[in-house]
Amino acid sequence: MSDNLKRHLLPALILLALAAPLQAQTKAPTAPMANPVRVADLLDLPIVDETKSTMGRVRGVVRTDDGKIQLLLPLGGLFGFGERLVPIPIENVALSGPQVMVLEVPPDRFQKSATWYGSKSVTLAPGETISIDRR
Numbered sequence: 295m296s297d298n299l300k301r302h303l304l305p306a307l308i309l310l311a312l313a314a315p316l317q318a319q320t321k322a323p324t325a326p327m328a329n330p331v332r333v334a335d336l337l338d339l340p341i342v343d344e345t346k347s348t349m350g351r352v353r354g355v356v357r358t359d360d361g362k363i364q365l366l367l368p369l370g371g372l373f374g375f376g377e378r379l380v381p382i383p384i385e386n387v388a389l390s391g392p393q394v395m396v397l398e399v400p401p402d403r404f405q406k407s408a409t410w411y412g413s414k415s416v417t418l419a420p421g422e423t424i425s426i427d428r429r
Contacts, residue, residue: 328427331389334420340393341367341382349404352394353379355424356415363424365394366410378409388427395429 333355341349354366364381382404387394418424 328425329389330423331426332420333418333422333424336365336394336426337420341365341387341396342390342393343396343400344398346395349396355418355422356381356410356412357418359414363418364410364415367404369404380404380407381410384424384426388429390429 336352336355339352341352343349350367350369352365353368356364356366358364363384365384365387366379367382368377369380370377382396382399386397386399388397389395
């Protein structure tokens with residue numbers, strides 16, 4: 295290799311070697327992956343908050359008249375009597391192992407949420423498939 299080539303090639307190689315770690319550090323974080331899940335596989339899964347405290351179990355999955363998917367969380371009651379169902383938007387949950395985790399929503403918000411009565415929505419059949427994020 296000639297001295298002239300070495301003189302021009304060596305600084306370029308050094309620059310590339312220094313730039314590679316910087317480029318790797320500036321990559322944007324990847325978003326969670328949305329995967330297809332059967333409704334039957336979601337039913338009765340525990341719903342947990344971000345501290346892993348169980349809030350209830352998935353009672354149903356519905357589609358609103360504007361096309362949004364919601365999970366139904368039972369609240370209150372005793373042995374299934376007197377409870378009310380509260381909808382959780384699918385955008386606010388992710389599968390985390392064998393449970394559904396509520397993301398970025400404080401658990402006490404659901405106590406203040408409106409009760410789901412079923413109007414303006416359709417319950418999805420157990421065989422239907424929806425997309426949900428995984429963590």
